[in-house]
Amino acid sequence: MQRRQIENEINELKQDFRLRTIKTNNNELLNFSSNDYLGILKDEKIFEEFYSNLNFEEYKLSSASSRLIDGSYSIVMSLENEVERIYKKPCLVYNSGFDANSSLIETFFNKESLIITDRLNHASIYDGCINSGAKILRYNHLDTVALERLLEKYSNEYKDILVVTESVYSMDGDIADIEAIVKLKERYSFQLMLDEAHSYGVYGYGIAYNKNLVKDIDFLVIPLGKGGASIGAYVICDEIYKQYLINKSRKFIYSTALPPINNLWNLYILKNMLKFSKKIENMEKLVKFSLNELKRLEIETSSNSHIISIIIGENNATTKLSEVLKQKGYLAYSIKEPTVPKNTARLRISLTANMDEAELKTFFLILKEEISKVKVI
Numbered sequence: 001m002q003r004r005q006i007e008n009e010i011n012e013l014k015q016d017f018r019l020r021t022i023k024t025n026n027n028e029l030l031n032f033s034s035n036d037y038l039g040i041l042k043d044e045k046i047f048e049e050f051y052s053n054l055n056f057e058e059y060k061l062s063s064a065s066s067r068l069i070d071g072s073y074s075i076v077m078s079l080e081n082e083v084e085r086i087y088k089k090p091c092l093v094y095n096s097g098f099d100a101n102s103s104l105i106e107t108f109f110n111k112e113s114l115i116i117t118d119r120l121n122h123a124s125i126y127d128g129c130i131n132s133g134a135k136i137l138r139y140n141h142l143d144t145v146a147l148e149r150l151l152e153k154y155s156n157e158y159k160d161i162l163v164v165t166e167s168v169y170s171m172d173g174d175i176a177d178i179e180a181i182v183k184l185k186e187r188y189s190f191q192l193m194l195d196e197a198h199s200y201g202v203y204g205y206g207i208a209y210n211k212n213l214v215k216d217i218d219f220l221v222i223p224l225g226k227g228g229a230s231i232g233a234y235v236i237c238d239e240i241y242k243q244y245l246i247n248k249s250r251k252f253i254y255s256t257a258l259p260p261i262n263n264l265w266n267l268y269i270l271k272n273m274l275k276f277s278k279k280i281e282n283m284e285k286l287v288k289f290s291l292n293e294l295k296r297l298e299i300e301t302s303s304n305s306h307i308i309s310i311i312i313g314e315n316n317a318t319t320k321l322s323e324v325l326k327q328k329g330y331l332a333y334s335i336k337e338p339t340v341p342k343n344t345a346r347l348r349i350s351l352t353a354n355m356d357e358a359e360l361k362t363f364f365l366i367l368k369e370e371i372s373k374v375k376v377i
Contacts, residue, residue: 017315018336029331030359032349037202037306038279039354040229040269050268063257068246071257079267083234086205086270087214090242092235093263095255097197097223100233102128103251104193104219105162107244109134114158116150118142118165120172122195125164134162141172144180151188161190167207168198171340171348173303178208182216193219201227202283202306204273230266232258279353286351290360297368308349310367317374318345324370330363 013019025031040046065071076093083091094100105128109115113134117125120141129136137154139146147163155161163184165176178194185192196206200222208214220236222228235245245252287306294301294308303309312318318334325332325347336345347367351360 017319025331029326029329030355030363031352032330032332032347032363034350034352035198035226036229037198037227037283037350037352038229038276039352040201040276040279042354046272050265054264060260062259065257066253066255067257068253073257073260075260075267076257076263079263079270082267082270083236087209087220087236089214089220089236090239092237092242092245092252093258093266094233094235094252095258096231097195097221097225097233098124098127099251099255100221100223100235101125101195102131103245103249104221104235105129105134105164106131107249108132108219108241109160109162111135112158113160113162114154115162115164116147116154116190117163118176120169121164121166122170122197125195129164141169142174142176144177144184147181148184148188151184151190155188155190159189161188162193163190164193164195166195166197168196168202168305168307170198170307171309171335171346173301173305173307173309173348175207175305178213179211182213185216191218192216193221195221195223197221197223198226198305198307200224201229201269201273201276202280204276204280224266224269228266228269230269231262232266283351283353286353286355286357286360289357290351290364293361293364297364299364299368299371306351308351309346310349310371311344311346312371312374313343313345315345318347321370321374322347324373325367328366328370330366 063071063073080091080093101122101124105125109132111133113132114137115129115134116137116139117129118141119138137150139150163181165181167178168175181192194208194217196208199207203210206222208217208220214220218237222234224230224232283306290308299310301308301310312321315336318336322332322334332347332349334345335348340346
């Protein structure tokens with residue numbers, strides 16, 4: 001791409017209020033854009049406990065190698081064993097949820113495959129779909145009836161079919177009916193992949209685990225950068241699939257492994273998940289309170305989780321609303337296309353377990369007032 005083309009695209013993004021920039025925010029703002037859903041990163045007691053008994057080996061800040069050379073140190077092996085103990089299936093640790101999602105799809109599926117994906121699945125999933133070369137079909141968001149129609153039409157044509165969904169969707173805050181999709185597996189021959197990026201932590205070990213569905217899911221991906229308060233991802237699958245990934249997944253083979261300190265933290269979070277029950281219970285109360293407040297204030301949302309999506313529509317209006325809220329002490333980023341469909345620009349409000357009802361009530365009142373001003377403009 002020539003420099004002039006790049007300059008033209010940058011100018012177009014500016015004019016359409018879609019230019020992304022990197023900035024540091026004031027820590028004093030009440031943060032509604034954090035994915036630290038359980039508030040772990042602000043809990044000093046947790047970190048005091050974690051750091052109190054570390055030795056030199058565990059403090060290391062680099063693995064200095066890929067997993068297949070010298071990067072499979074004892075801590076990451078212990079982590080994978082603990083995941084397997086909990087989920088009753090083998091685990092392979094990846095460096096990120098993006099790598100895990102894209103790598104799974106592009107490693108196992110090819111031009112002979114059919115991938116049926118929820119229309120609003122994450123970019124990492126779509127990258128994997130494109131890289132695989134498979135035929136890609138999208139069904140309407142959360143519409144299991146539409147999914148079944150596609151399965152009816154194509155199940156005899158393709159022997160190799162993958163259905164991909166997330167559990168909690170990050171831009172709409174709604175939840176897929178995983179049980180209904182699992183039931184479709186009883187009637188149609190396909191493999192199922194589930195991304196639990198936004199449910200791990202908030203729902204303990206995840207929605208699939210809570211509903212006893214792990215055994216029915218061929219590829220369960222648990223990214224750790226949200227409720228897990230960390231980095232990396234668990235790929236939970238049968239042993240034969242794990243062995244194939246170790247031998248064929250380019251993002252696994254050719255990446256320097258996560259540092260020991262990161263995976264020790266991942267292991268700590270995993271082992272202590274049940275101790276976070278009060279945080280999880282408080283989150284449930286905050287979600288219920290928030291959805292009731294929004295309904296009372298007649299602020300529309302389709303969300304039914306800790307992620308609350310308030311669609312404004314127009315890019316400029318959404319950006320201005322976000323800026324006004326920031327001036328009033330609230331960090332609530334505006335989300336625009338291509339992350340969400342055109343003309344559905346929105347505020348994405350993330351609840352965290354360390355918030356309280358009083359501050360939420362005040363925020364929603366201010367939000368209501370500022371939305372009315374934006375709508376008038």
